[in-house]
Amino acid sequence: MNLRSFFVACLFLIPAFAAEPAPGLNLFSPNSETTTYLMDNDGNIVQTWESAYRAGLIAYLLDNGNILRAGKINDPYFDGGGAGGIVEEITPEGEVVWSFELTEFVGLLHHDIEVMPNGNILMIAWELISEEEALAAGRTRANLGAGEIWADTIIEVARNGSGGEIVWRWRVWDHLVQDVAERRPNFGNPADNPRRIDVNYLGSGRTDQADWNHSNGIDYNADLDQILVSVRNFSELWVIDHGTTTEEAATGSGGRYGHGGDLLYRWGNPAAYGRGTVDDQILFVQHDAKWIPEGYPGAGNILVFNNGDGRPDGDYSSVDEFTPAMRPDGSYITPITRAFGPRAPVWSYTGSPREAFYASFISGAQRLSNGNTLITDGPAGVFFEVDAEGNEVWRFAYGSNVFRVHRHEAL
Template sequence: MLKNLSFCYFLKFLLVFAAVNFIQSCSKDDSPKVDTETSIEDVPIPEEPEEEPSFMPVGSVEVFLDDKVDDNYILVNDAASNQVYLMDKEARLLHEWSLTNNIGNDVFLLPNGQLLASLEADDPQIKLGGKGGKLQLIGPNGAVEWDYLYSSMDRETHHDAELLPNGNIIAMVWTKHSAEEALQSGFMFETDVFVESIIEIDPNTDEIVWEWHSWDHIVQDHDSTKNNYGNIADHPERIDVNYVPMSNASTESDGDIMHANGIAYDKLNDAILLSVNFFSEVWVIDHSTSTEEASTSSGGNYGKGGDLIYRFGNPETYKNTFGERQFYNNHFPNLLKGMDLGKLLIFSNGFNIEQSTVYELELPSEYDLKPDRDNELNILWSYTNPDLYSGKISGAVTLPNGNVLITEGDFGFWEVTREKEVVWKFSAEGFFWRGYSYAKDAPEIKLLGL
């Protein structure tokens, strides 16, 4: 019995041994030869191919607080490359418009899907910074639906324009006055001057239906034998024609003695706000007047004709010793709406310290300009940063989530919270006039097919 069992075990052993040898033999035949002198670390591991980006960004984006970034669109005005385009917060190009002429500075999107563009004429006649001469309305498909030329040796549109509730368009204009006329009006140098005017155009007829001229409202204390002589401090409603050359201690002037750069319409008070860069202030003008009244000091809702009904930013311009100067050159008087009605955002370039500041200001309950009184506005909020500085252009707008989008002209854009946190930045090669925010579901965005 034991012998039989032993024999059985022996047979089983032989069968198992044969099977193992057969398997190993097959395994050796099917496997590649391995170099036993090469360690496993030396065997190259194939790299996974990098995922190609789905788009080419138009600039560089930095995200600092992703959960606080407003996820809507920005209309970009790049005056350096004469580009106007819509992008998202990843710097994805969503839509770009072809322009017939160079940017004269401002281009923005209207609720009906049209662009209102301030452009350079084919041959601008007054070649100062921000030159223009042409206004256009451009449809969503890029077609020019209105083309208005206002360019001559004596008058030319420049910088900025605004659509009024009645469908008319107000635009800033340089008006030339000869050296002889300037001298007789009390200007301190015998040179041609270019001063600010405003025109209102009916785009249906191309008729100028209203206009205002700063030259009708000047004062000077330089020469008592010339026109417009008076005590400047007693007349804050008038514009010191010699402020710019006097403040710069100049011995001569190139004639650009005001250099306005932005316009806004206050619907609540039927008034126009004009950002005047060389004066470092904002002028407020009564729009309720007739053109005839606007050339005088009477008439209109305020009874002052075309005289300034308010001004703020720099009391030094009218020799007011009350109030603290707020601006050192300024851009974009942005009147806020909705819950923020009665407030204004403005960009102070800050030439005095080479650092810019964005201010949110509270407009007065009534435009009531007085001499020997603090007429400066209450600062509700401000933002500055050692890295924020643009000597030219720039501005700020509010965003749907409450943040503020700042255009730094020679850099790009900043998004900051009301708590002054930087949450997002965009930078690119360019010269950025302004950036406008549009909600993704805004009517003008839908009309673009986005």
């Protein structure tokens, strides 16, 4: 059976509902492959792109017909889940016309990237923090079983010929709080400092795990000049101000919203900053948080794939949409003692029964222009589309791990 026949054979026929699938082409890059596919809703492959690297993990289709794709290099030091290392622009003929590897500091690109309206690219990277640096910042030795920390950083890369240069940077390590060592920096009660990140909070991480935050998704809102990050190990979404200089981004003042690089907003797990317990937790090792674009149903809300691993009421996944507690000027309501709102999503999708839909890692969701939601069950390599009532209107099974699929409706 050839590749095209295989895809068609894997396309499940779905009974007709009132809602129809949104038209367009679906881009996906299987985790274990060097090929990226563009597929129509009938399962026909209309374009492929070849790379020398396996996915690392995401690919995006550009207006010129090329793709911007993260690849996984063989890095002997950083080998955590979602490891990448290189970002390439690849033509349909397989020519690499642009690439970027991180060389400015000891670290590695991972998981996701985001193309900005000006053509620059936001990238997530691990940054190596030594045991000595971690202890000096108030990390306890009991939480340093790995002997070091891979803290996340976000870089903005501008194209410079066939390569790129870092023109802006934000670091987790610049925005810490700790309550165990009064004479060390950043001492304070995390509950009194909700814009800062508790250096001893592990969440779903382990004491012997260097990959501390494990951010797995990034999005950019040009109108607000804000960056949204999905932080898996904290089971939280963070929003930071991009309207800062790199120098301001290392502090807690300045920028468009006056808080420098401190968190503007966080949601999903109040226990991460001492304002709740597991009973208040909403997100569980989530992926693929993004703002719903203008002109789409739910515009301005945030959509996220809530993997659900570790829920107190059982392991099941959901896709959740919520309205962030935002003021008209783009700033966020920060309660004095309570958790950041809202208390619950405005829309959710779960399986029926709910345990029937469970993807413990990777995966994603995309709001479509007709109000439907395209969902990626990443571990199973299954893509499906549901309407606002949760009725399934389209399904495709690829059959191996896929980080996430994206439908391009304008093509």
